[in-house]
Amino acid sequence: MENLEHILGEHPFFQGLKHEHLHLLVGCASNVRFDAGQYILREGAEANTFYLVRFGKVALEMGTPNKGPMIIETIGEGDLLGWSWLVPPYTWHFDARAMELTRAISIDGKCLRRKIDNDHELGYEFLRRFSDLMVKRFDATRLQLMDVYGNRA
Amino acid sequence: METAPDLQSISAEAALSPMLPRPFVIKRVRRETEDTFTLELEPTGRDDGFSFTPGQFNMVYVFGVGEIPISISGDPARPTTLIHTTRAVGTVTKAMDKLRRGDTLGIRGPYGSPWPLDKAVGRDVVFVAGGIGLAPLRPALYHVVSNRERFGKVVLLYGTRSPADILFREELETWRARFDLDVYVTVDRAMSGWRGNVGVVTTMIPKAPFDPRNAVAMVCGPEIMMRFTAAEMIKRGVDIRDVSVSLERNMKCGIGLCGHCQFGPVFVCKDGPVFPYAQVRDMLVKWEI
Amino acid sequence: MKTFTLERSDVGALLDALKRRGYTLLGPTVRDSAIVIDEISRVEDLPVNWTDVQSGASYRLKRREDNAFFGFAVGPTSWKRFLYPPIQHLFAMLRAGKSFALPAGTKESTPSRDPKMAFIGVRPCDVHALAIHDRVLLAGPFVDPLYQLRRNGCFVVAVNCTQAGGTCFCASMNTGPRATEGFDLALTELITHKRHYFLVETGSDRGEALLKSVPVSEAGADEMKEARAACEQAQRQMGRSLDTKQLREVLYQNAEHPRWDAIGARCLTCANCTMVCPTCFCATVEDVTDLGGSRADRIRKWDSCFTLDFSYIHGGSVRASAKARYRQWMTHKLASWVDQFGTSGCVGCGRCITWCPVGIDITEEARAIREGQPTEARTHA
Numbered sequence: 089m090e091n092l093e094h095i096l097g098e099h100p101f102f103q104g105l106k107h108e109h110l111h112l113l114v115g116c117a118s119n120v121r122f123d124a125g126q127y128i129l130r131e132g133a134e135a136n137t138f139y140l141v142r143f144g145k146v147a148l149e150m151g152t153p154n155k156g157p158m159i160i161e162t163i164g165e166g167d168l169l170g171w172s173w174l175v176p177p178y179t180w181h182f183d184a185r186a187m188e189l190t191r192a193i194s195i196d197g198k199c200l201r202r203k204i205d206n207d208h209e210l211g212y213e214f215l216r217r218f219s220d221l222m223v224k225r226f227d228a229t230r231l232q233l234m235d236v237y238g239n240r241a
Numbered sequence: 242m243e244t245a246p247d248l249q250s251i252s253a254e255a256a257l258s259p260m261l262p263r264p265f266v267i268k269r270v271r272r273e274t275e276d277t278f279t280l281e282l283e284p285t286g287r288d289d290g291f292s293f294t295p296g297q298f299n300m301v302y303v304f305g306v307g308e309i310p311i312s313i314s315g316d317p318a319r320p321t322t323l324i325h326t327t328r329a330v331g332t333v334t335k336a337m338d339k340l341r342r343g344d345t346l347g348i349r350g351p352y353g354s355p356w357p358l359d360k361a362v363g364r365d366v367v368f369v370a371g372g373i374g375l376a377p378l379r380p381a382l383y384h385v386v387s388n389r390e391r392f393g394k395v396v397l398l399y400g401t402r403s404p405a406d407i408l409f410r411e412e413l414e415t416w417r418a419r420f421d422l423d424v425y426v427t428v429d430r431a432m433s434g435w436r437g438n439v440g441v442v443t444t445m446i447p448k449a450p451f452d453p454r455n456a457v458a459m460v461c462g463p464e465i466m467m468r469f470t471a472a473e474m475i476k477r478g479v480d481i482r483d484v485s486v487s488l489e490r491n492m493k494c495g496i497g498l499c500g501h502c503q504f505g506p507v508f509v510c511k512d513g514p515v516f517p518y519a520q521v522r523d524m525l526v527k528w529e530i
Numbered sequence: 531m532k533t534f535t536l537e538r539s540d541v542g543a544l545l546d547a548l549k550r551r552g553y554t555l556l557g558p559t560v561r562d563s564a565i566v567i568d569e570i571s572r573v574e575d576l577p578v579n580w581t582d583v584q585s586g587a588s589y590r591l592k593r594r595e596d597n598a599f600f601g602f603a604v605g606p607t608s609w610k611r612f613l614y615p616p617i618q619h620l621f622a623m624l625r626a627g628k629s630f631a632l633p634a635g636t637k638e639s640t641p642s643r644d645p646k647m648a649f650i651g652v653r654p655c656d657v658h659a660l661a662i663h664d665r666v667l668l669a670g671p672f673v674d675p676l677y678q679l680r681r682n683g684c685f686v687v688a689v690n691c692t693q694a695g696g697t698c699f700c701a702s703m704n705t706g707p708r709a710t711e712g713f714d715l716a717l718t719e720l721i722t723h724k725r726h727y728f729l730v731e732t733g734s735d736r737g738e739a740l741l742k743s744v745p746v747s748e749a750g751a752d753e754m755k756e757a758r759a760a761c762e763q764a765q766r767q768m769g770r771s772l773d774t775k776q777l778r779e780v781l782y783q784n785a786e787h788p789r790w791d792a793i794g795a796r797c798l799t800c801a802n803c804t805m806v807c808p809t810c811f812c813a814t815v816e817d818v819t820d821l822g823g824s825r826a827d828r829i830r831k832w833d834s835c836f837t838l839d840f841s842y843i844h845g846g847s848v849r850a851s852a853k854a855r856y857r858q859w860m861t862h863k864l865a866s867w868v869d870q871f872g873t874s875g876c877v878g879c880g881r882c883i884t885w886c887p888v889g890i891d892i893t894e895e896a897r898a899i900r901e902g903q904p905t906e907a908r909t910h911a
Contacts, residue, residue: 500812506869529854
């Protein structure tokens with residue numbers, strides 16, 4: 089636990105979080121490991137966790153008919169994975185699969201949701217951080233949509 | 242009106258030379274991707290090679306077809322061979338794509354401004370390339386790699402459309418294997434099975450290993466990609482004056498006389514193609530300048 | 531500089547003196563219901579007793595009865611047609627096996643000596659246009675060799691303006707109505723009830739030397755005064771003006787001004803303004819082959835920033851809308867030209883106003899953009 093608190097406290101995403109809030113977070117956290125090829129999240133499944141990737145690489149995928157799964161985005165060391173636990177109906181929208189041996193800290197979103205409901209200041213801190221992350225991912229997605237390297241001719 | 246220039250007489254043949262393509266023979270054709278290829282050229286009838294500075298371009302002429310600007314993608318320290326990498330998208334490049342070893346192209350150049358490599362000495366160098374934009378940056382990469390001790394950290398962030406569109410794959414792998422270069426490649430789209438990164442090139446900037454307070458960034462790719470890259474660099478703390486971009490515009494002469502490549506007050510052919518981002522930023526966000 | 535007088539009856543002697551020195555004479559003449567510039571050989575070729583009535587989108591010839599040689603303003607032709615021809619052969623290449631080479635005796639495709647041209651009747655605005663082209667085509671890192679050859683051999687006989695044309699605004703551009711430099715000789719045509727003569731000012735040694743074989747007399751103070759008064763009259767007649775004060779900044783700061791939309795809706799992108807403009811220099815090249823594919827030629831042609839092809843890069847044109855193309859032309863002419871060449875690209879000749887089919891008036895548009903600025907921008911301009 090000591091170790092987890094240290095790791096979470098050092099992570100830029102949680103920078104500036106009050107000690108008591110960090111402590112709360114640690115209470116919901118645990119170390120997890122995924123082998124290469126193993127699914128971490130499945131589209132449509134209940135979303136009750138999010139992950140802080142410590143080592144390895146994760147592919148966000150979407151199944152396509154005929155061609156098999158397509159990789160939407162890859163998530164690597166230091167990145168956060170998963171925000172569907174925060175918004176109803178709390179189900180995953182994509183598949184996430186470990187591309188290689190991946191170690192992460194898993195945080196119990198179900199437990200955190202309860203705590204956030206009771207502590208709006210904590211809720212604000214979380215939503216602020218997640219909205220920042222969402223905006224960045226959304227911007228990147230828009231740029232990706234531009235297909236700028238495509239042959240327009 | 243300031244004083245008019247001297248109207249001195251000159252011989253017609255000498256005078257025409259900036260407008261005359263010089264024949265270069267194709268020594269080797271290398272297919273890079275489905276629509277991209279590299280030509281290795283040598284001047285015919287002489288062995289004086291071809292000296293240039295990284296970032297410069299040539300006007301490349303296909304006999305009877307036309308002439309277009311193409312950046313030089315070879316090693317400036319090996320001027321015996323002139324190297325051009327281009328994508329077959331227009332009339333001239335499609336005609337070039339049909340040429341083989343032993344065929345001839347006309348060359349005028351080198352023209353244009355270089356990447357600010359002198360300014361990068363003793364500092365971290367971040368190259369950000371998008372798609373075919375890796376080709377104009379490659380001479381600068383060669384230079385930095387062969388003078389490695391003169392620079393701080395050296396990072397290449399390369400984004401392209403899909404794994405099949407990765408240019409200079411072998412070289413990227415060689416560079417990535419070195420302990421003194423950080424090479425990151427990402428693609429906009431990939432099918433499952435691709436082991437590399439997926440996501441736009443700008444997403445790699447926040448985590449790339451360089452010191453933003455002491456780094457120069459050289460960016461080449463589609464205009465949208467360069468705008469977003471420059472913005473991300475500045476956000477990371479790189480001084481706007483240390484960000485350079487390379488622009489593309491229609492060119493007919495390459496020597497500042499035909500007017501086609503104007504971009505506000507600058508001529509891309511003679512004032513660029515490499516510009517400090519600060520000089521062009523405001524125009525890049527206005528439409529149809 | 532020396533000042534002489536030349537009687538009307540001796541203008542022919544001036545032309546003859548130039549011809550004897552091997553000059554081809556180019557000057558105003560009536561053709562196709564307009565006063566154009568073309569090769570002339572004698573005084574009768576000049577538009578004697580003709581004038582022009584010009585306004586936005588309108589040009590008409592009208593008779594006059596004072597026997598004036600130069601009683602008109604500028605027409606659709608400018609001198610760039612002769613120094614920078616609309617179609618010019620750049621080179622031929624011959625296929626030689628897998629390679630290609632210049633044909634033996636290449637020099638025939640380019641002028642091997644300076645073609646000697648004498649420009650007769652260059653208006654002060656056009657004298658400035660010549661100086662602007664010298665800066666554009668000769669003063670940069672690369673020189674246009676074909677322009678240089680033609681320009682070297684060029685003898686300039688300017689004619690000051692004593693009446694303003696219907697669309698002129700040279701006074702506000704400081705380019706007229708009187709030429710002060712950039713000519714070999716400058717004439718002012720003076721017609722009073724008792725005498726029809728020219729005041730002749732020399733602008734070069736070559737000009738002065740020429741006058742030795744022309745019957746001129748030294749000018750007196752009265753004659754010089756009369757010439758000055760005639761030019762001042764033209765200045766007073768001028769109906770248009772362009773306020774150049776910080777115009778560059780005004781245009782740069784207003785690239786997204788709604789006025790551009792209004793102009794874009796009127797502009798036909800016909801390129802007339804660029805063709806008649808004496809300073810527009812943009813060109814394109816065409817590569818053509820013979821039917822056997824053994825010979826390829828490159829031809830340079832006047833181009834215009836009003837065409838879609840002008841800014842085409844793979845995938846599309848950078849300036850697709852009419853609005854953007856007009857903005858490019860006007861902003862280049864009045865603003866970025868200053869950055870590029872240290873001078874405005876406009877000489878106030880008014881041709882673009884006269885020959886615009888819908889009568890877009892550059893002076894009016896510049897004024898609208900200046901006056902229609904958001905208050906804040908205007909006070910900081």
